[in-house]
Amino acid sequence: MNIDTRRRTFLASSIATGAGLTLLPSGTLAAGNDKLNIALIGAYGRGRQHHHDLKTQNVVALCDVHGECMAMAAKEFPSAAQYTDWRKCLERKDLDAVVICTPDHHHAFISIWAMNRGLHVYCEKPLGDCVAEARAVREVYLKNKHKLATQHGTQRHALPNFDRVAEMIKGGAIGELKDVHTWGNRTHDKTAYLPATGAPPANIDWEQWIGPTQFHAYNPDYFDLKPGRGCLKWNMYDDFGSWQIGDMGSHTMDLAWNAIDADRPTKIKAFGDAVNPDVCPSELTAIFTMPANDWRDEIRLAWYQGGPRPKSPNSAIDLEKIGHGAMFKGSKGVLIADFNNRILVPLGKETGMDYYTPPKEPRAPIGGFMHQWFNACKGDLKTDCDFDYAGRMIETLMLGLAAHRAGKELTYDAKAGVVTNEPAANAFLSKTYRKGWELNG
Template identity: 25%
Template sequence: MTNSSRLSRRSFLQVTSAMTAGGVIAGTSNSSFAQDSPNERPVFATIGLRNQGWTITDKSTKFADFAAFADVDSNVLGAINEKLKAKTGKAADGYSDYRKVLERDDIDAVMIATPDHWHTKISVEAMLAGKDVYCEKPLTLTIAEGKLIEKVVKQTGRVFQVGTMQRTENEHRFLKAIALIRAGRIGEIRKVTCGINGATGSPVIPAVDIPEGLDWDAWLGPAPEASYRALPEMRTGYGGGVPLYTNCHYAWRNWYEYSGGQMNDWGAHHVDIATWALGASDTGPNRITPVSYSLPVDYKNGYPTVDDRYNSPTKFEIHANMPGDIPLVITSEGDNGILFEGTKGRFFVNRGRLSGKPVEDLENNPLPEGAVEEVYGGPVSENHTANFIAAMQSREQPISDVWSHNRMLETCHLANIAIRLGRELKWDPAKREIVGDAEANSFLARESRSGFEIDM
């Protein structure tokens, strides 16, 4: 999907202005909002509540009413519902089975913040149930899942926002970065480096009793059957209150069975902005080279040989050959953020700063009026949910559409495959398949565990 298929400037302005003026969406003939919604605010439900699930819910209460929650951990379900009640004065109906949410006719949209391995199944079934979808990043566990979601979005006509909030929030630093590039402030791009942090391995994590209140079989869902594992030490800070070393809450990001490690976690943010800036959102790389990497366990034929420790990469340097033979470097070293280098200069951007001489030069040579809005495709929304709701009104796709997200995420998926197999991969971005490597192509899809297939 190209930029032209996102919100038009006019329709975006009409809807966003209505939201800004009254805090609600004015009704339209093509609105999908429930007819009995107070003030015609959309009715939402959140599936997967821990950490980011509450974060996106909390941000969205300004624009939507939450009627239902679903989580396989009853402890989380109860705690988050108490937070919602304290903030809005009303708790949501709580379910352990997300399908109960999808059965309800009063739900306009679902927000999905489950572990990655659940994203595709819930997203597809939600769209088929007539719901618009906001799903956290990274959207998929495999490239085949991305293709399936694209197919169902097209089939159902549902609006689908991916939670790559850097496209909307963070004081618009990333939008300004792209505007700088489009204005020619660094000349022609010669190299882009995405620093996405390294990770740590883990000690041996033993199988232990499943915590009370957690439906472990449901948590695993489409993933392979496995024992619940944890060590006694608890995590502190963000995501705290759970075991520091586990294959469940929070730490699931370090396991290929449920996620893609740092490559997909932070890569889904910074590789997204880099790909957008390069104008490669409709294509992608043609070659992925694993220059260096470190895995915390031994691998054979692309699979970890043990199941009791984290298995995603701890260090890496990946080179993706982008259109125009521009190298996109994805590295665990250096500052977290994106360094753009061109024929006339370079600058760095992350969530905390936008720095470099081209940025300093803006004091005397500002960007043209409307340059940031031109990148965004219209007035920049207050937050990512506001953009989603504006798209729900217009029935056009939002700023983080599934097509551009999947294209950039293919780079991250391919990087992980290259690391797992220990070799360079040639990629055909038109056919969306690995060239001349049957073993590598076998990693583009993954079977769901029996009983958890997608209900089509």
């Protein structure tokens, strides 16, 4: 039925003794009696991972540019209408919500178009491919938050360790927070867009795959129909993605973002591979100066990808063995975490923790991440990773890429969304789209 939208934790035991911790069991929030009418835009990759959850609702439309992917999804949702152009899909009048699992360069467009049509939105990460896109999605959401539920596809956020880390940081387990380091270990060796190989096969709508971004000729190596690997074929190319700072960086930074109550940075500097207009850097270090809030002072927040890591606080802990992790440094200790586990390293000669009292009632698991969004669509509209929270985080990460391209430390006015000390760097905050494509459509 069509619902009236107006009423509605990380160290393996091999690297540190006692590092592994037991996770709380996850569960699913109770679903409402009504089912949402949903369009799944991007039926394979992450879209395929959502099939199980989506079967609890009504998937009335599928949209994908690849015939093979569409055929696989149609077997799961045989009654759903099929589209290759998401703009036509969004014209349907029976939709309540959309789930967006397309290549990254479509994310902001579809999210904004859907919200402008009164639809709830679940969008895979990253929410935008540049600073301007992240800001635009957040702005449209804030205008509609009284009637729409949104969720950014950082599904690891539902793991109990995210809340345990936040409780420890905010509760003073490491004393006063000084700085935070996050990292990922993936690399790439691409140097230019792939060469043309002739016309695409009849079952691939290449024009729609390119969509709003600058045109590049078809090459089959942009595709990989192995589950979970497709994005690693194209998201290092600048017109299609942001590489790891926007990919796994969305997940790992979320572990930190959830704990530090951050807004946007005031200063950004970055260094790594030489700037290449075709591809995002494989190796990158981005350092953000985050303003103080009501419980902590100004801190430094860093992201590392492609090799670099922060220095370990203890020789017994090898950070190289943590593929995607975060380290919080405080006045009394250091907390190191990945998505599932955490370890606290006291500083100085004192090893006791008499100064820290764990919460008497830790937050209960949120249950299924997508089901939290389903329930929000039908109820209070509240999710953990709405487009306000996610928009600020992705805006920050994309500023890291902008600073790398500028080659200088940038001073940023978050309210205005402009670089104030190097005006030329503002060109790196946005992208140019093909004629006929409007971001705020």
